[in-house]
Amino acid sequence: MKIFIIEDNQDLVFGYKIMMDFNNIEVLDVSTNGEEAINKFKCFKQKPDIILLDHRMPGKNGLEIMKEILECDKYAKIIFVSGDLTIKEKALANGAKSFLTKPVKEETLLKEIYRVFNTDI
Numbered sequence: 001m002k003i004f005i006i007e008d009n010q011d012l013v014f015g016y017k018i019m020m021d022f023n024n025i026e027v028l029d030v031s032t033n034g035e036e037a038i039n040k041f042k043c044f045k046q047k048p049d050i051i052l053l054d055h056r057m058p059g060k061n062g063l064e065i066m067k068e069i070l071e072c073d074k075y076a077k078i079i080f081v082s083g084d085l086t087i088k089e090k091a092l093a094n095g096a097k098s099f100l101t102k103p104v105k106e107e108t109l110l111k112e113i114y115r116v117f118n119t120d121i
Helices: 010-022 034-043 062-072 085-093 106-117
Strands: 002-006 026-031 050-053 078-082 098-101
Touching: 002 010, 002 034, 010 026, 010 106, 026 034, 034 062, 050 062, 050 106, 062 078, 062 085, 078 085, 078 106, 085 098, 098 106
Parallel strands: 002 026, 002 050, 050 078, 078 098
Antiparallel strands: none
C-alpha cells in the first residue's frame, strides 16, 4: 500500500512516517502546503492508494486540495485528518472517504486506512 501525506505539522508527519514504516505501508511522498500537494499529485507516475489530508494548510485548504485531486483522479481515496470539525460534513459530501478528528490514536488511524483501502469505489 502506498500513501501520500498532506500535513503541515512536521511532528505529525514524523509520527505518521514512523507508524507507516512500522506497519509496512510505503509513504509515497509528503507535502506541507496545498499548492505543492496538488503539483506532486499530478506528477505521480503511480497514484497513491490512500491520501491523508489535513484541512488547515498553507497555500490551499484541504477542501480545495481535495477538489483538485478528485478532478485529476475521481477514484482517489482521501482520508481527512483534521481538528476542524466544521468542515466534516462538507468533506464527506464532496468526496472524502473518511474524516478523523485530531488528535487521532494510531490504532484508529491504521484501522481506517485499511478499511478505506479495502473498500471498493
